[in-house]
Amino acid sequence: MSSDDAWSTPSSDALLLSLVAPTPTGVKTIKHSFHPRFTYTIFGEDENIFGYQDLEINLRYNASDMRPNLSISYSKKFPAVGEAEAADIPGILRELLPDVAFQSEGNYETAIKNIRQDWTPPGELAATFTAQGSTFEIWKGNLADLAVKQLVKRIQILVPLFIEGGTPIDLDDPEVNRWTVFFLYQKNAAAGDASGNPYTFAGYATAYRFFFLHLPTPPPSPLESEVEKAVLSQDFDLSLLPCRTRIAQFIILPPFQQKGLGPKLYSHMFNKYINHPQTAEITVEDPNEAFDDLRDIADLQYLRRLPEFQQLRINTALAIPKTGPAPGNIVDKAAYEAVRAKAKMAPRQFARVLEMHLMSQLADAVRPGIVSPEEEEGQEKPAAAKRPTKVQEHEYRLWRLMLKKRLYRHNRDALGELEIPDRIAKLDETVSSVEFDYARLLARAEDQQEREAAANGTANGSAANVKRKAEGDVEKASASKKARVEDE
Numbered sequence: 001m002s003s004d005d006a007w008s009t010p011s012s013d014a015l016l017l018s019l020v021a022p023t024p025t026g027v028k029t030i031k032h033s034f035h036p037r038f039t040y041t042i043f044g045e046d047e048n049i050f051g052y053q054d055l056e057i058n059l060r061y062n063a064s065d066m067r068p069n070l071s072i073s074y075s076k077k078f079p080a081v082g083e084a085e086a087a088d089i090p091g092i093l094r095e096l097l098p099d100v101a102f103q104s105e106g107n108y109e110t111a112i113k114n115i116r117q118d119w120t121p122p123g124e125l126a127a128t129f130t131a132q133g134s135t136f137e138i139w140k141g142n143l144a145d146l147a148v149k150q151l152v153k154r155i156q157i158l159v160p161l162f163i164e165g166g167t168p169i170d171l172d173d174p175e176v177n178r179w180t181v182f183f184l185y186q187k188n189a190a191a192g193d194a195s196g197n198p199y200t201f202a203g204y205a206t207a208y209r210f211f212f213l214h215l216p217t218p219p220p221s222p223l224e225s226e227v228e229k230a231v232l233s234q235d236f237d238l239s240l241l242p243c244r245t246r247i248a249q250f251i252i253l254p255p256f257q258q259k260g261l262g263p264k265l266y267s268h269m270f271n272k273y274i275n276h277p278q279t280a281e282i283t284v285e286d287p288n289e290a291f292d293d294l295r296d297i298a299d300l301q302y303l304r305r306l307p308e309f310q311q312l313r314i315n316t317a318l319a320i321p322k323t324g325p326a327p328g329n330i331v332d333k334a335a336y337e338a339v340r341a342k343a344k345m346a347p348r349q350f351a352r353v354l355e356m357h358l359m360s361q362l363a364d365a366v367r368p369g370i371v372s373p374e375e376e377e378g379q380e381k382p383a384a385a386k387r388p389t390k391v392q393e394h395e396y397r398l399w400r401l402m403l404k405k406r407l408y409r410h411n412r413d414a415l416g417e418l419e420i421p422d423r424i425a426k427l428d429e430t431v432s433s434v435e436f437d438y439a440r441l442l443a444r445a446e447d448q449q450e451r452e453a454a455a456n457g458t459a460n461g462s463a464a465n466v467k468r469k470a471e472g473d474v475e476k477a478s479a480s481k482k483a484r485v486e487d488e
């Protein structure tokens with residue numbers, strides 16, 4: 001071990017976060033404590049903290065109002081030699097935590113014991129639901145509201161700690177009112193702590209409102225220049241302008257993950273903006289894979305409830321020409337656009353979810369599954385699944401053509417650099433990996449629906465029409481074959 005190593009601690013190991021609640025004799029940790037996923041934006045690319053032995057950085061949060069408290073302990077600190085000195089941990093964290101986090105432990109404990117019994121999260125109560133036998137509430141507020149801002153200031157260190165590349169919101173921005181914040185809280189029936197407060201913070205998400213000068217024609221809507229003039233003269237209520245709403249930061253705390261709470265929070269936000277007349281489109285900023293999955297499944301379930309979506313079909317009457325461009329109207333364009341506009345989805349997201357749904361509607365004999373052709377070999381198949389009819393094959397070929405066309409457009413530049421035979425092979429490979437990904441998502445959507453049905457005590461909720469092997473195989477397959485070529 002080099003001498004540097006002896007004085008270095010991986011920052012993700014050193015930092016431990018906990019939710020706490022006051023007790024008559026002190027403070028107890030509720031749920032389990034957890035480490036951050038990313039620390040490089042805070043402690044540097046190599047994610048090491050120099051200058052301490054047995055370093056522990058405890059960031060405790062009062063479970064209800066998320067008042068933070070930082071405490072740092074170590075057995076030895078490196079004595080400064082020239083420019084080499086121990087990292088100034090409080091100095092580094094001061095950039096991301098409010099001053100209140102640096103109070104003494106005694107003052108902190110007194111403060112959290114004195115929180116009002118009738119304290120509620122900031123904003124307004126927007127939804128209540130039960131999950132895992134507990135009650136959860138979603139509270140919604142505008143970032144211009146000082147109580148909302150105070151809570152965000154306390155918690156937004158979670159953004160760089162849990163979202164790769166995530167950056168906190170600039171709370172001094174004069175346009176903070178463009179942000180809406182959704183807080184997710186577990187609410188205990190009996191108040192669990194000495195302060196008597198029933199709320200435990202479980203996660204939060206933000207949404208940003210972009211103006212979207214997409215003026216309806218013909219008049220009476222105001223001319224673009226008139227709107228601009230009115231906006232500049234402060235004579236126009238900005239909240240009434242058409243906008244694009246972008247979900248930007250979305251976090252469920254580790255003790256609450258893998259319980260279906262993320263999908264609940266997302267669906268609540270999505271429905272809110274579906275019913276928000278000014279929002280023309282709902283988008284997501286830099287979703288990661290886990291969020292993409294969550295959103296794809298939630299969007300699929302939302303769309304499947306729309307009768308007009310269910311009516312979107314592959315036009316099997318279309319012939320596939322041997323040469324020349326692929327047919328453009330595989331799904332009726334006007335109906336497609338109408339549903340997309342109603343669902344307020346960006347074109348690519350809507351196309352993906354529709355493709356996924358139409359794939360689930362294909363006949364068993366042709367529908368791609370999460371079982372690869374090699375794996376499928378030797379498996380017993382139902383007689384009906386063995387021989388696809390001509391019509392079934394034709395429908396599958398049309399579906400594949402529709403997918404291929406979109407992928408080609410999406411990846412045109414990259415594909416254009418390849419020779420034609422390589423281009424065709426690459427596109428086929430991409431189509432197959434997207435098929436696999438859709439099959440994986442359809443299987444997860446089905447699991448989710450079955451879990452919901454079980455929780456609601458309704459009969460088996462199987463709706464997604466998927467072909468697959470046992471659970472364990474899904475996991476294995478998704479880890480090895482998942483591909484997102486089209487997103488590049």
Ligand SMILES: CC(=O)SCCNC(=O)CCNC(=O)[C@H](O)C(C)(C)COP(=O)(O)OP(=O)(O)OC[C@H]1O[C@@H](n2cnc3c(N)ncnc32)[C@H](O)[C@@H]1OP(=O)(O)O
Pocket residue numbers: 162163247248249250251252253256257258259260261262263284285286287288290291294444447451
């Ligand atoms: C725009 C952006 O901000 S992108 C960044 C997104 N945020 C992050 O990555 C921050 C850290 N991560 C998180 O906050 C969360 O993990 C999220 C938001 C990504 C997902 O939220 P979660 O509430 O954990 O989602 P969910 O509960 O559906 O968990 C998914 C898994 O739990 C399983 N699950 C869901 N509900 C249940 C349940 N009731 N019982 C058992 N398992 C369940 C799902 O099957 C799924 O398992 P799998 O991944 O093995 O298939």
